[in-house]
Amino acid sequence: MTNASEYVKKIQEEIHQRNGHEPEFLQAIDEFFPTIVPFLENHPEYIDHNLLALVTEPExxxxxxxxxxxxxxxxxxxxxxxxxxxxxxxxxxxxxxxxxxxxxxxxxxxxxxxxxxxxxxxxxxxxxxxxxxxxxxxxxxxxxxxxxxxxxxxxxxxxxxxxxxxxxxxxxxxxxxxxxxxxxxxxxxxDAGVLTGKPVEFWGSKGRTEATGYGAVYFVKHLLADLNEDFTDKVALVSGSGNVAIYCIEKLYQLGAKPVTCSDSNGFIYDEAGIDLALLKELKEVKRARLTEYVKARPNAKYYENQSVWETDFNAELAFPCATQNEINLEQGQRLVKNGVRIVAEGANMPSSVEAAEYFVENKVYYCPGKAANAGGVAVSALEMSQNSQRLQWDKEEVDVQLDKIMKNIYENCRDTALLHDQKDNFMLGANIAGFARVAEAMEIQGLV
CATH class of the missing domain: 3.40.50.10860 (Leucine Dehydrogenase, chain A, domain 1)
Structure with missing residues (x-):
């Protein structure tokens, strides 16, 4: 039997050799692999069966x-x-x-x-x-x-x-x-069940548009509850201005926080009074306009052209990167911590570099990785599949209750898995091990095919 650390390093090197021209894929591998060493130490059968090599190769x-x-x-x-x-x-x-x-x-x-x-x-x-x-x-x-x-x-x-x-x-x-x-x-x-995210007019799920943004906020809600806190009067930095960012902002307002930023590919808005959600929805969902139009209607807001939300110094407790991959590098992550950010919840997929994510964990920031915090979208997509199979359409309130319940379960699973491996509050490790454990078990049961 090979040592778990040696096995992980060996497979990691092989993946780099075979996929050297795929930097984003390699980044996801490099973030994932070190965190599952403690799990593999307790499950040597997965090392013996070379399961990491199998799970990292697409079917x-x-x-x-x-x-x-x-x-x-x-x-x-x-x-x-x-x-x-x-x-x-x-x-x-x-x-x-x-x-x-x-x-x-x-x-x-x-x-x-x-x-x-x-x-x-x-x-x-x-x-x-x-x-x-x-x-x-x-x-x-x-x-x-x-x-x-x-x-x-x-x-x-x-x-x-x-x-x-x-x-x-x-x-x-x-x-x-x-x-x-x-x-x-x-x-x-x-066959209504072949695509999800459909318009509600033909069997889409009510609440699907909001699900990813809402879900990221729900994940943090349950984290704050563990800390005997809530969102009241907390300032939040949000990047992006698509569905995820818009409905993250909406749910933050509903729960008492004040989001002060949003962005698109040309720059970002800082609105100290709080982002005008109705205006943002009009610009992005109706007019499909750029954020430069925002400051014309809100002259007290400031537009930063060709800059990232994460490049400037704003005091906030919460950060919700909701734009795209690799929008926060190590230097920007360090700036967030310096400016008082305590919780980083990823609404986008892999918006933090490996170095930034590790810095958050090392500096006791509550880092909520995308594979956990932004799972609300796919969760409601799966609920849409269920509704299509039943030939039913649930009320939005029912979908929202299910979403909140799923995000609570995800949070608790990440929290408890981290604790089990003596890594309290390391949600990156908790999410990776909890997600991997179920998949590994299923692959073993099915004969590793």
Whole structure:
């Protein structure tokens, strides 16, 4: 039997050698591997069966071309992907991302994280992710529709309500889901359960739009309850201005906190009086405008062009990075701690670098990693699957109660797993081990196939 640390290091080196051109995937591996050493020390059978090598290799990687015609009649082509990473816990589940940055490395990291995020929900769903380097920004509705129709023409061959159930992600909202679903229906006949994040008009779940942002706040709510605290009068820094950020801000207000920032790819807003949620929703959900428009309506707010929320000095207790991967580096993490941030809850996937995450843990910041804190979105997606199977649509209040319950269970699982391994309040270790343990057991039971 190999020593657990030696085994982890050996597999880590092999993954680096085989995937040296995939930096985001390697970053996810490097964050995950060291934290599960204590678990493997107690489960030598997983070392003997080389389980880490198995769980880090996708079951299936699908890549395809997506030809489409723009409004000028010119033919364009993009790349489409679907990473079906692990089905030990259930059918592959994870979003589709349409963004110019999409490549195999980013989707493999997202799909790998999704395995353990989905495991933490306690629901029967495996891990997957997909998307395209297509950019919906600046495209007409007709161009987006033609792209989605072409994308789904190929993707439909590889998904199904009991096989792989995609959802939305960056660049894929209810408009895109609608076009994707319409094409799937034409090809395969009606099956509401094949996509989640659908508009409520055709069997989407009420509360799904809000779920990821709400869930991140609920995770912190249960952490604060353990500390005999609540959100009242706490100042929060939030990045992003998509669904996750908007509904994180909304739930923070509902629970008594004051969020003072939001951002997009061109810069960020600081509003000392608190972000005007109605204005933000109008700009982003109705007008699809840039945040530069915010300060025209709120002249006392300040717009920082081409800067990150995390590059400036604002005093706050809470930080909710809700934009994208690697938005907080070590230096920015150090600045957050210096400025009084006690809790970092990730609404995005891997928004903190490995160095920043480790710094938070070492400096006793309550670091709530994305695979735990942002699991609310996929949890409600799984609830949407249940509703579709039942041919029912639950009330929003019922969905919200279930979401809060799931996030409480995730928090307590992370907390208790960290304590079990003598790492009190190390939610990164707790989340990784708790998520991995269920997947590892399922893989063993199924014969490691």
């Amino acid at each position: 299936r990687v699908i890549q395809f071309r997506v030809p489409w015609q723009d409004d000028q009649g010119n033919w364009q082509v993009n790349r489409g992907f679907r990473i079906q990473f692990n089905s030990a816990m259930g059918p592959y589940k994870g979003g589709l991302r349409f963004h110019p940055s999409v490549n195999l490395s980013i989707l493999k990291f997202l799909a790998f994280e999704q395995i353990f995020k989905n495991s933490l929900t306690g629901l029967p769903i495996g891990g997957g992710k997909g998307g395209s380097d297509f950019d919906p920004k600046g495209k007409s509705d007709a161009e987006v529709m033609r792209f989605c129709q072409s994308f789904m023409t190929e993707l439909a061959k590889h998904i199904g309500p009991n096989t792989d159930i995609p959802a939305g992600d960056i660049g894929v909202g209810k408009r895109e889901i609608g076009y994707l679903y319409g094409t799937y229906k034409r090809l395969k006949q009606y």
